[in-house]
Amino acid sequence: MPQELTDVRQISRIAYGFMGSKALFAALDLGLFDIIAAQPATLDQISEKTAVAKNRMATLLSALVALGFLVRVEKSYTNARATQRYLVRGSDVFVGDYYRLQIDKLIFPSLLGLTDGLLGKATQSMQQMLADPDDAALFSEAQHQGSMGPAVLLSRRLNLTGCTSLLDVAGGSGAFSIVLCRRYPGLSSIILDFPSVIEVSRRYVEASQLNSRIALIGGDALEDDWPDHQDVVLMSYLLSAVGESSIPTLLDRAWHALSPGGLLVLHDFMLDVNRDGPREAALWFLFYTVQRSDSSSFTAGDLVEQLDHRGFTEINSDELIPDLTGLVLARKPA
Ligand SMILES: C[S@@+](CC[C@H](N)C(=O)[O-])C[C@H]1O[C@@H](n2cnc3c(N)ncnc32)[C@H](O)[C@@H]1O
CATH class of the missing domain: 1.10.10.10 (Winged helix-like DNA-binding domain superfamily/Winged helix DNA-binding domain)
Structure with missing residues (x-):
């Protein structure tokens, strides 16, 4: 409250x-x-x-x-x-670089433009921000540190036994693919992200020695083709980063990429059902307002409704990072 x-x-x-x-x-x-x-x-x-x-x-x-x-x-x-x-530094749960590099060096200066963003004068999309290879590396290396913990939480929530293919759309550094592939030896993943970011993913995937099971595709998830026949499609922190009208496009694309019986996993900032919090999730959505004038905040319920409308079944939602992010799971009927 x-x-x-x-x-x-x-x-x-x-x-x-x-x-x-x-x-x-x-x-x-x-x-x-x-x-x-x-x-x-x-x-x-x-x-x-x-x-x-x-x-x-x-x-x-x-x-x-x-x-x-x-x-x-x-x-x-x-x-x-x-x-x-x-x-x-050196603690296995060290997140100092996430705060130092992503929050201070990129998000803080971005938020200086919040009033302009609210007035519809957003100037810098995530794609523009990540077009510079140095900024893409800064953002994605920091994100890696921020995402490893949530990826472990997610891996404990999902049962991917028997799944062999995962499409990690906007997979960034590959934190989620790496953790899920480590946990499920029969699983292979494809990470799709902007070419500048894929160069960073490549380093993390090589360091994890999962090159033979994690493939990389550089492209725009809204423009370029997605590989199909996937057992699992994951989108972590993507829906919040795109415009409101792009969310239906991404959900349609996920539907087509999934095999019958396949699982869709959405992880993102999500507001409570009454939209009055959680506080940090509500604050994160402000960042996207600076990035894009067509951004919008959403609840898990908003996503559930769109999934239901598309014919997904077994739709469930829950919190993933307490007071910060939500998780929505849905299955394409077999
Ligand atoms: C906050 S990061 C999250 C990365 C990863 N999913 C994770 O949770 O660790 C958001 C990612 O979305 C990617 N992204 C945003 N819009 C995209 C688009 N249209 N196509 C491909 N990737 C996109 C960014 O490059 C970035 O890697």
């Missing part, structure tokens, strides 16, 4: 929120959490290791303690438990 604001301090907390985000991103850029991961450190030690003068580092440390990222005990600073687990 969203909470009604009753105090100006609550408004300030939201208005100043981006300053906290920036403190986090700066700490990640400086490797600050890594420096104190093994043992607590003093201002002098942190200042020396980061090459940030003591007066300025003291200011950052105060902000990070105030935000809860660090804990100060007398003159020593340690990482808070969540910081130690998720923001220290």
Whole structure:
């Protein structure tokens, strides 16, 4: 349930929120959490290791303690438990680069254009943003870190026993294909994404040593042909990134790509049934408003209705990442 604001301090907390985000991103850029991961450190030690003068580092440390990222005990600073687990490089659930590279370097500057986006003056589609190979690499490498955890969650939710073919539409770095192929040895996947992104997928697929089971196609999912006779079609974070009128096109294409009895898997930001949240999902849809003037936010119910209309059966929806993303599963009748 969203909470009604009753105090100006609550408004300030939201208005100043981006300053906290920036403190986090700066700490990640400086490797600050890594420096104190093994043992607590003093201002002098942190200042020396980061090459940030003591007066300025003291200011950052105060902000990070105030935000809860660090804990100060007398003159020593340690990482808070969540910081130690998720923001220290080398942890198997490290997501620091996702925040540092994707959220700070790409999403934050994009959101500066939100008012223009809302007024229908969206200027930069995802395709344009990812056309530059360096930006495509930055975005997709960060996305890989952000998607590995959800991919594991998804792999536990699905039963793909007996499935041999997966089409991962807009598969990005290949996080979902890699995790699903590892879990199901009989499964092979095809990742379809923009050519600039496919170059990044190639690196991750090679590193995972799944080259013989994961094929790559560079193209536009709205324009180019999709391979058919698929047991599973997956679209993760694609429907939110395209215009409202493209969602029916993608669902039609999925229908045609699936074999009879095949499974459609939709994973994306989704609003609650009353559209009042979850908070982070509602905020993510704002990003797409900056990207495209024809973008729209949706609930799982909106997708279920469109799938039902197309003749899909066994339609189910659920949360995947708590308070952030939803999962809709549907089957093409056998
Ligand atoms: C947020 S990323 C998600 C990547 C991957 N599905 C995942 O969940 O990790 C969105 C992906 O959609 C791709 N994409 C967006 N529009 C596309 C289109 N029209 N055709 C192919 N790929 C597209 C982008 O290149 C990007 O890789």
